[in-house]
Amino acid sequence: MDQSATKAVSESDDRRIAAAAPAALRVDHRAPDRLVVQRGVFTGPSARISDELYAVAKGGKVTRERLSIQLDKGVTLHTNTYFGRFAASYWQRWTTVTEVTVTMALEVGRRARVRLVASDIAGHRRIVDSLTTTSSGVATLSAPLNQFVDGGALWLEFDAVGGELGVGEVLWTTAAPERIRPVAIAICTFNRAADCAETVAALAGDPTVLAAIDAVYVVDQGTDLVADRPRFQEVEPTFGDKLRYIRQPNLGGAGGFTRGLYEVSAVNEHADVILMDDDILCEPETVLRLNAFANMTVEPTLVGAQMLFLLNPDYLNVGAEEVHLGELSHGQRVPKALRNTSMLKKNQERRVDAGYNAWWTCLIPAEVVAKIGLPLPIFFQWDDVEYGVRAREHGFVTVTLPNAAVWHADFYWKDFDDWARYFSTRNSLIVCSMHTDLDVGKISKQLFRNIAEHLVAMQYGLVHTILQGIEDFLEGPKVLRDGGIAALAAARAERADYPETIKHPAATAPVNQAEITVRRAIGEPSRPLLVLIKRALDQWFGRTQHGLIGVTREDAHWWHVSLFDHVVVTDASQSGVRIRRRDKAKARALLLRTVRVLRRLRKELPALQEQYRAAVPELTSRANWERLYGIKAD
Numbered sequence: 001m002d003q004s005a006t007k008a009v010s011e012s013d014d015r016r017i018a019a020a021a022p023a024a025l026r027v028d029h030r031a032p033d034r035l036v037v038q039r040g041v042f043t044g045p046s047a048r049i050s051d052e053l054y055a056v057a058k059g060g061k062v063t064r065e066r067l068s069i070q071l072d073k074g075v076t077l078h079t080n081t082y083f084g085r086f087a088a089s090y091w092q093r094w095t096t097v098t099e100v101t102v103t104m105a106l107e108v109g110r111r112a113r114v115r116l117v118a119s120d121i122a123g124h125r126r127i128v129d130s131l132t133t134t135s136s137g138v139a140t141l142s143a144p145l146n147q148f149v150d151g152g153a154l155w156l157e158f159d160a161v162g163g164e165l166g167v168g169e170v171l172w173t174t175a176a177p178e179r180i181r182p183v184a185i186a187i188c189t190f191n192r193a194a195d196c197a198e199t200v201a202a203l204a205g206d207p208t209v210l211a212a213i214d215a216v217y218v219v220d221q222g223t224d225l226v227a228d229r230p231r232f233q234e235v236e237p238t239f240g241d242k243l244r245y246i247r248q249p250n251l252g253g254a255g256g257f258t259r260g261l262y263e264v265s266a267v268n269e270h271a272d273v274i275l276m277d278d279d280i281l282c283e284p285e286t287v288l289r290l291n292a293f294a295n296m297t298v299e300p301t302l303v304g305a306q307m308l309f310l311l312n313p314d315y316l317n318v319g320a321e322e323v324h325l326g327e328l329s330h331g332q333r334v335p336k337a338l339r340n341t342s343m344l345k346k347n348q349e350r351r352v353d354a355g356y357n358a359w360w361t362c363l364i365p366a367e368v369v370a371k372i373g374l375p376l377p378i379f380f381q382w383d384d385v386e387y388g389v390r391a392r393e394h395g396f397v398t399v400t401l402p403n404a405a406v407w408h409a410d411f412y413w414k415d416f417d418d419w420a421r422y423f424s425t426r427n428s429l430i431v432c433s434m435h436t437d438l439d440v441g442k443i444s445k446q447l448f449r450n451i452a453e454h455l456v457a458m459q460y461g462l463v464h465t466i467l468q469g470i471e472d473f474l475e476g477p478k479v480l481r482d483g484g485i486a487a488l489a490a491a492r493a494e495r496a497d498y499p500e501t502i503k504h505p506a507a508t509a510p511v512n513q514a515e516i517t518v519r520r521a522i523g524e525p526s527r528p529l530l531v532l533i534k535r536a537l538d539q540w541f542g543r544t545q546h547g548l549i550g551v552t553r554e555d556a557h558w559w560h561v562s563l564f565d566h567v568v569v570t571d572a573s574q575s576g577v578r579i580r581r582r583d584k585a586k587a588r589a590l591l592l593r594t595v596r597v598l599r600r601l602r603k604e605l606p607a608l609q610e611q612y613r614a615a616v617p618e619l620t621s622r623a624n625w626e627r628l629y630g631i632k633a634d
Contacts, residue, residue: 053314289404477619
């Protein structure tokens, strides 16, 4: 969630919808005879989404509705697709379910064949149940979940033989538990009112999903209010008393999502809370699937949705992620998981177990909150990572469920050189200090190497931002006292002193356009450390290529940009350019500051680790968050 300058919420702004009114979450729900764990969906929530993420037809015309499809004579259809598959391996491994049944309503023109098909870890296909019918009506197939521990899925195949075939009301069901857990959704938003209103509308537009939800919390931390949007006002009555709109100061994603956990866990100790970003394209079916899975796990489990790219909606970000605490590195692909892969071309057959799940959409049980506390008030970035790590340390696993996803803005369209590096740097040190014993020498070398690469690439503002993050980490837990409000303001304001942090329209950038010569990179160096040393010396002594050089985003590596002294670099967003210029005085000042800061880090890190660990109970307490929310006096 993109953040910007903070504006305090005044009492006069709290209007129209009751903020912080307790949700009427039921103690639990009486379970049906069969629990619907997945529906047959045949088209997506938006025209930009490929139908083949849901079902693939061959041999003739098909007519798709959201939950039904009509096949012409001779057409074959299969749901061996991203949203069409049932993640059998995950259900066998993590839940009490031993068998799944699929029912469907068929309208048969002449004859229909239906197969329930399974795969294994290698993707081999086998038929586990089938039927052939000449009559319309409800058909049922079933499969035991007994051969999927390491991988494999289930799907359906249809043949319209000699006539048309209509398929609808496809329900994957299991024997239900005695009680169904209440579930609430918490959406955190900051000045993305239009996006947030559409996400809320997507939930309102699916009656089945809406009926299963006990409450929806919209936590608005911005000045462009979601409640003022006509789209939100249009769908608001659909929720009845289920919708809770809360305004509060901008405390980042951590503060917004935590508010949902805070509210729900206060009224029901056995509820699930689905945290959901404001700027996603929501697939409501994902809510149903996460909720069903969480109701059947052996122990309370964090259940995360996967992320598909919003601008490239066929592509999966990653099958499952983990964190390398000793390297200050999160977002690491779990071995064998797919990454940046077209889900029209490949399926994730192997089960991959996550270390944590990001909060674009993730379900958290109230029992987790009761045992480990609320998230850390670190404003932005690493909050979801830390919570997943802390939950696992207390015995709660995270499952990233395949075939349940939302579309979120592609990460590689965001430029690395922005104010968020302050939080990613500071918070990585905080989180990793809390959960592992960091190797002081290794971390210092790693940070110095990263900073050196940015210096030779003439990213002086980025180096300043990173050093700000390290310096504030060295201040100890008191830096989190205000939840990040002051840190955000400082990180944004001080970047203005560095011209290369400013993005310009490419056609009107303040350079002589006729002087730009585009230079392409020729390949990654085989001995990068030696190249880094050489580039640093060349930059220091001015042995760089002069003139105005243009560099594309794909070539903007430190080892290429550092060959020059005046560069126009395409921004990752493809919406403009940044202008970098060699400045020996700035480089020298930042290098000396880096040496001083890292010397302090080597000296003070052991003691700081103990301080941050000791502060966890207070930082994550309800009382601390009440203070930040203004619910309780400081």
